[in-house]
Amino acid sequence: MSEGLKLKVERRDGLAVIYTDGYINNQGGEEIAEAAYGLLDEGFRTLLLNLASTKIVNSIGISILIEIIEKMIEVEGRLSFCNLTPTIEKTFHIMGLAQYASIFPDEQAAAAELQAGAS
Amino acid sequence: MSELGVLEETHLTFRLAPEMELEVRACACEVAKSIRMSTDKVEEVGMAVVEACINAIEHSRAEDGKLHLEFAVLGSAEAEEPRVLRITIQDQGVGFDRAKLVPPSIEENLKSIRKRGWGLKIIEGLMDEVNVLSGEGGTSVVMSKVL
Numbered sequence: 001m002s003e004g005l006k007l008k009v010e011r012r013d014g015l016a017v018i019y020t021d022g023y024i025n026n027q028g029g030e031e032i033a034e035a036a037y038g039l040l041d042e043g044f045r046t047l048l049l050n051l052a053s054t055k056i057v058n059s060i061g062i063s064i065l066i067e068i069i070e071k072m073i074e075v076e077g078r079l080s081f082c083n084l085t086p087t088i089e090k091t092f093h094i095m096g097l098a099q100y101a102s103i104f105p106d107e108q109a110a111a112a113e114l115q116a117g118a119s
Numbered sequence: 120m121s122e123l124g125v126l127e128e129t130h131l132t133f134r135l136a137p138e139m140e141l142e143v144r145a146c147a148c149e150v151a152k153s154i155r156m157s158t159d160k161v162e163e164v165g166m167a168v169v170e171a172c173i174n175a176i177e178h179s180r181a182e183d184g185k186l187h188l189e190f191a192v193l194g195s196a197e198a199e200e201p202r203v204l205r206i207t208i209q210d211q212g213v214g215f216d217r218a219k220l221v222p223p224s225i226e227e228n229l230k231s232i233r234k235r236g237w238g239l240k241i242i243e244g245l246m247d248e249v250n251v252l253s254g255e256g257g258t259s260v261v262m263s264k265v266l
Contacts (some may be wrong), residue, residue: 070229091166
């Protein structure tokens with residue numbers, strides 16, 4: 001059994017970054033959703049998921065990420081990703097997620113664009 | 120790929136259970152690494168295997184509760200050089216009618232409550248060749264990756 005997903009959240013000017021560490025399956029996806037919806041309740045509309053420490057995802061976990069994207073569209077917010085492994089990035093492209101969520105190579109590139117847009 | 124012969128073959132059986140996909144993934148990645156597949160391709164094989172396992176866990180309803188795997192390394196018999204990794208993932212469950220599957224799309228997903236059904240599309244996107252055989256005797260997913 002995996003140890004489960006660990007999450008850390010950083011709040012900055014107009015941007016909240018969720019750091020994931022571990023396997024994003026159904027349980028991990030639900031934990032990300034809970035964190036994301038909590039940040040929306042706090043007023044954040046620009047969220048960045050940093051997957052630097054996540055090497056494995058599955059389609060159930062990604063389906064929950066799609067729910068978060070749907071919610072972000074509803075509230076005119078934005079969910080983005082950074083530090084994806086090449087396979088996770090390819091999978092997101094296969095599914096078409098990249099049309100609705102930006103993918104950045106690293107956090108610096110993401111923050112530069114997202115914080116400029118959020119301010 | 121049909122002109123290639125089998126250089127090595129390994130058979131394994133796993134009990135269908137939550138997170139067994141991680142054990143199967145680890146085995147698939149080890150086999151892929153052992154034939155010097157590139158790191159990116161090893162990861163793609165791992166992800167495809169995870170999706171095939173999840174489909175079996177969720178949908179097979181296999182009475183024996185097991186998943187049968189075959190890892191075959193294919194290559195030309197003369198050179199004995201690995202060219203293709205072929206993985207067969209087989210359950211003895213109820214099977215499904217592929218003609219009734221609606222291909223998923225992100226646009227439809229965003230509008231509907233159901234956001235699932237991506238497994239096969241992901242497998243087909245990550246592997247070079249995929250064949251699915253399904254019927255009353257169960258389902259076999261045969262997926263190949265060229266080195």
